[in-house]
Amino acid sequence: MNWVIDLIGGPQTVIAIAKVLIVFASLLVLMILVVWAERRILADMQARIGPNRWGPFGLLQTLADGIKLITKEDFRPQLADRWTYAAAPVIAAVASFLAFAVVPFGDEVTIAGHRIDFILSDLNIGLLFFLAAGSIGVYGVALAGWSSGSKYPLLGAVRASAQMISYEIALGLSLIPIVLVSGSLSTKAIVAAQAGSVQNVTFFDGIPVLESISRYFEYVPNWYIWSQWPAFLIFLIAGIAETNRAPFDLPEAESELVAGYMTEYGGAKFLMFFLGEYLHIVTVSAMAVTLFFGGWNGPAPDFLGWVWPLAWFLFKTGLFVYLFVWLRATLPRLRYDRLMWLGWKRLIPASLLWIAVTAVVNIDNAQLSRNWKLGAFGVMFAVVMVWVGKGDPRLRSAVSPQRRLDGTT
Amino acid sequence: MNADVVREVFFWGVGAIMVIAALRVVTTQNVVHAALYLVGTLMGAAALYVLLLAEFVAWAQVLIYVGAVVVLMLFGLMLTRAPIGKANYDNSQRPLAAVVAAVLFGVMSWILIDAFSGTELELAGENAPRTQDIGAVIFSSYVWPFEIVSVLLLAALIGAVMIARRDEPEADKEVGS
Numbered sequence: 001m002n003w004v005i006d007l008i009g010g011p012q013t014v015i016a017i018a019k020v021l022i023v024f025a026s027l028l029v030l031m032i033l034v035v036w037a038e039r040r041i042l043a044d045m046q047a048r049i050g051p052n053r054w055g056p057f058g059l060l061q062t063l064a065d066g067i068k069l070i071t072k073e074d075f076r077p078q079l080a081d082r083w084t085y086a087a088a089p090v091i092a093a094v095a096s097f098l099a100f101a102v103v104p105f106g107d108e109v110t111i112a113g114h115r116i117d118f119i120l121s122d123l124n125i126g127l128l129f130f131l132a133a134g135s136i137g138v139y140g141v142a143l144a145g146w147s148s149g150s151k152y153p154l155l156g157a158v159r160a161s162a163q164m165i166s167y168e169i170a171l172g173l174s175l176i177p178i179v180l181v182s183g184s185l186s187t188k189a190i191v192a193a194q195a196g197s198v199q200n201v202t203f204f205d206g207i208p209v210l211e212s213i214s215r216y217f218e219y220v221p222n223w224y225i226w227s228q229w230p231a232f233l234i235f236l237i238a239g240i241a242e243t244n245r246a247p248f249d250l251p252e253a254e255s256e257l258v259a260g261y262m263t264e265y266g267g268a269k270f271l272m273f274f275l276g277e278y279l280h281i282v283t284v285s286a287m288a289v290t291l292f293f294g295g296w297n298g299p300a301p302d303f304l305g306w307v308w309p310l311a312w313f314l315f316k317t318g319l320f321v322y323l324f325v326w327l328r329a330t331l332p333r334l335r336y337d338r339l340m341w342l343g344w345k346r347l348i349p350a351s352l353l354w355i356a357v358t359a360v361v362n363i364d365n366a367q368l369s370r371n372w373k374l375g376a377f378g379v380m381f382a383v384v385m386v387w388v389g390k391g392d393p394r395l396r397s398a399v400s401p402q403r404r405l406d407g408t409t
Numbered sequence: 410m411n412a413d414v415v416r417e418v419f420f421w422g423v424g425a426i427m428v429i430a431a432l433r434v435v436t437t438q439n440v441v442h443a444a445l446y447l448v449g450t451l452m453g454a455a456a457l458y459v460l461l462l463a464e465f466v467a468w469a470q471v472l473i474y475v476g477a478v479v480v481l482m483l484f485g486l487m488l489t490r491a492p493i494g495k496a497n498y499d500n501s502q503r504p505l506a507a508v509v510a511a512v513l514f515g516v517m518s519w520i521l522i523d524a525f526s527g528t529e530l531e532l533a534g535e536n537a538p539r540t541q542d543i544g545a546v547i548f549s550s551y552v553w554p555f556e557i558v559s560v561l562l563l564a565a566l567i568g569a570v571m572i573a574r575r576d577e578p579e580a581d582k583e584v585g586s
Contacts, residue, residue, distance in 0.1 A: 079493060080493070081439075124464065124539070125468055131472055132475075135471070136471070136475065136476065138480050139480070143441075143445075146493075154487060161483065161487075168477075
């Protein structure tokens with residue numbers, strides 16, 4: 001046995017391979033749960049029952065659907081571009097899996113003298129990797145639409161690539177303030193920087209009531225969300241747009257484009273797109289937790305050492321997945337020109353402004369009041385944004401610009 | 410296994426893939442396939458950067474070239490024309506293009522060999538460039554090239570918007586809404 005381990009590069013290689021396999025399998029199981037949860041939550045919000053027949057609470061419904069999809073006929077449109085058509089769903093799924101490589105999902109554990117980090121790869125440029133993996137995901141959508149040889153998929157793909165490129169900029173810019181504050185691109189270091197609680201708040205000293213309240217801040221976790229909430233809002237909006245979820249699900253708008261870029265897909269290939277989309281939701285949720293909500297940090301009793309961080313991570317990520325479903329149940333789809341207006345004219349300027357604010361505040365190295373200064377700047381920033389966000393008068397009417405041009409209202 | 414041997418095998422493997430992909434970019438008869446082969450070449454370059462322990466440059470390469478530039482090319486192709494199947498994109502400038510490519514290849518090779526021939530780079534883990542170092546160098550020693558490039562890109566951006574912009578007709582002013 002030992003010579004096999006040595007041949008493939010020692011125990012560290014074995015650990016790495018084992019971690020990848022375990023995480024991959026866990027993510028697939030998690031996918032089944034997420035799809036089930038979405039159907040049940042949506043049903044609940046719409047006063048329906050939802051899947052409840054197959055297994056307890058209908059838990060096995062997704063599994064049954066998956067098996068059904070895999071055993072379906074594997075067809076291909078006659079006009080399709082053969083290899084690209086087959087590769088597109090794989091690219092979409094793989095890109096979503098890739099991004100999870102830099103998500104720290106727990107603390108470290110020592111087994112038989114070997115230290116095991118609960119992160120697949122602690123790259124020192126983790127955030128850059130996250131963005132790069134997300135940008136590869138565009139290929140799955142764009143190529144699927146083009147290679148289907150059909151008009152609705154092509155229209156969906158053009159919409160999708162324009163949307164994803166636009167919101168990728170805002171997504172990338174919303175990460176920069178976090179890098180400025182934490183001084184690192186490594187996700188592991190960013191989580192480590194959010195450990196513990198808010199300490200030594202001197203900002204309210206001398207103010208009668210607030211001073212006594214500020215004692216309790218030591219029970220507040222030291223998360224970046226307190227000082228970086230504008231970045232979080234931008235990240236969340238851009239993240240939802242990146243995953244093509246409602247209210248930004250224009251690429252697959254069923255009332256206009258049948259099913260957008262995946263119209264011509266069925267069976268196992270459709271399953272890959274489905275998998276990719278739900279995995280993307282989990283990855284964006286996990287990234288939001290990692291960057292703004294302390295990652296796996298949380299109160300941990302002494303027993304069950306490594307389980308607590310993992311449980312906290314899963315719990316927080318689950319809340320975000322719930323938020324994604326909630327938004328889908330609540331918000332109507334945006335009109336395309338409003339989507340582009342929001343991305344280019346609001347989110348990008350807002351994130352640039354916030355980078356400037358964070359950079360200016362961060363020049364001063366006084367550690368103590370930094371969070372509070374950022375909070376105060378946040379209020380100023382909100383005032384500016386309300387003023388800026390009054391909206392484009394051309395978008396205010398319910399009539400689309402094209403119909404207004406035609407004068408057929 | 411010896412790390413140097415692994416590195417060598419990896420280098421030549423990636424190099425072969427890059428050359429084949431680059432050749433297919435110009436010989437394939439489908440524009441979208443050409444763009445995809447270009448992705449293969451660019452990803453190969455990123456893999457070589459990783460081999461040189463330049464992780465930041467590698468992923469920046471993926472993010473910018475694969476994630477933005479080629480996606481924009483694909484986007485442009487889809488908006489204009491990108492038929493499925495074979496198409497002939499040759500024209501009378503083919504010999505001229507061959508001459509330009511050969512000259513460029515010769516000049517680039519000569520410069521690279523002239524400048525770096527026989528240079529050995531230390532790639533110990535300690536000396537691997539950190540993102541912080543790259544940032545510090547860009548905004549100190551190379552700040553002028555950086556600023557000039559950014560102004561150039563901004564000018565190109567505004568130029569593209571001005572060319573693409575259609576002067577909005579009078580009808581746009583709130584017809585009966």
